[in-house]
Amino acid sequence: MQRKTRPSNIIVGDTVLVKQKKTDRFSTNFSPIPHTVVRVKRSKIVARSGSHYITRNATFFKRVTRKEERGEDESIIDQTERTPLPPQQQQEVAEPKRSTWNPTQTQHYGHPINSSVIQ
Numbered sequence: 001m002q003r004k005t006r007p008s009n010i011i012v013g014d015t016v017l018v019k020q021k022k023t024d025r026f027s028t029n030f031s032p033i034p035h036t037v038v039r040v041k042r043s044k045i046v047a048r049s050g051s052h053y054i055t056r057n058a059t060f061f062k063r064v065t066r067k068e069e070r071g072e073d074e075s076i077i078d079q080t081e082r083t084p085l086p087p088q089q090q091q092e093v094a095e096p097k098r099s100t101w102n103p104t105q106t107q108h109y110g111h112p113i114n115s116s117v118i119q
Contacts, residue, residue: 008045008058012037016047016061018054030062037061 017030035047
């Protein structure tokens with residue numbers, strides 16, 4: 001292994017996304033088509049999508065994590081999102097803060113400017 005390199009955490013069977021060229025500022029860094037890793041040899045990875053095989057360095061791949069792999073349960077996530085705020089926080093959210101700054105009319109040669117805006 002070379003200096004300042006780190007081993008890849010991608011293994012055979014992982015679902016990955018492949019880095020693509022940026023065509024404009026709105027294009028994404030990775031292709032949205034998922035590939036499955038077929039072979040790993042040091043930093044060289046071979047991935048497959050349908051009948052298309054692609055061989056690249058490990059830096060060109062991003063591992064896609066699934067909810068099952070992270071160990072999260074959807075019912076737990078739904079319950080945490082639906083929990084109501086404590087009464088103390090509900091009051092703070094309900095009352096928006098207002099500015100104390102009072103605008104004054106601009107005078108230009110004795111005549112008010114923007115009199116229709118400020119009343």
